[in-house]
Every structure is written in C-alpha cells, then in structure tokens.
Amino acid sequence: MSEDSRLQALWAADEPQTRDPTFEFAVMERVLSRRLWIDMAALAPIIVGAGVVLWSLMPLVGSFDQFALANSETLVGLAVSLGIALAVFVVDMIRPGSA
Numbered sequence: 027m028s029e030d031s032r033l034q035a036l037w038a039a040d041e042p043q044t045r046d047p048t049f050e051f052a053v054m055e056r057v058l059s060r061r062l063w064i065d066m067a068a069l070a071p072i073i074v075g076a077g078v079v080l081w082s083l084m085p086l087v088g089s090f091d092q093f094a095l096a097n098s099e100t101l102v103g104l105a106v107s108l109g110i111a112l113a114v115f116v117v118d119m120i121r122p123g124s125a
Contacts, residue, residue, distance in 0.1 A: 072115065
C-alpha cells in the first residue's frame with residue numbers, strides 16, 4: 027500500500043456522509059409540529075383568560091351595539107388594560123429562553 031493510497035483512505039474516512047433530504051425534512055416537520063402544539067398549549071390559558079376578562083367586562087361596556095356609545099372612561103380603561111396585557115405577552119414571547 028503506497029503512501030498516496032493510505033492518504034486517500036484516511037481522507038475518505040473524514041468525508042461527511044451523504045445527506046438524506048427526505049429524512050431531514052421529516053425530522054424538521056416533526057420538530058416544528060411539536061413546537062406548534064407546545065405554542066398552542068401555551069396560548070390556550072391566555073385565550074381562556076381573555077375570554078373570561080371580556081365576559082366580566084360586558085356589564086361595564088354593554089352589548090356590542092352599544093359599544094360605540096359606551097362611557098369614554100370605560101373604553102380608555104379597557105384599551106389601557108388590554109395594551110398592558112399585550113405588552114406583557116409580547117415581552118414574554120421575545121425574552122431569550124422563553125421558547
């Protein structure tokens with residue numbers, strides 16, 4: 027066995043294995059599917075909580091057809107509280123390590 031053939035064999039051992047795109051896409055699909063279900067499960071309590079909050083605010087705001095005629099202080103308070111809740115949610119989602 028010559029030195030060239032030994033070097034060729036050594037370099038061949040360091041070559042990366044061939045890639046299987048079908049397998050890679052299947053793995054990516056499973057990982058993203060799992061992340062989707064985890065994100066949906068994390069959002070479910072927030073959606074339920076928002077529904078409860080809106081249901082509890084309906085006596086203050088009135089029915090939907092009277093919403094435009096509601097007291098401006100009530101609408102401002104509702105907008106501020108929903109804005110704060112949205113800001114907390116966004117900051118929690120973009121914080122490193124939250125996912």
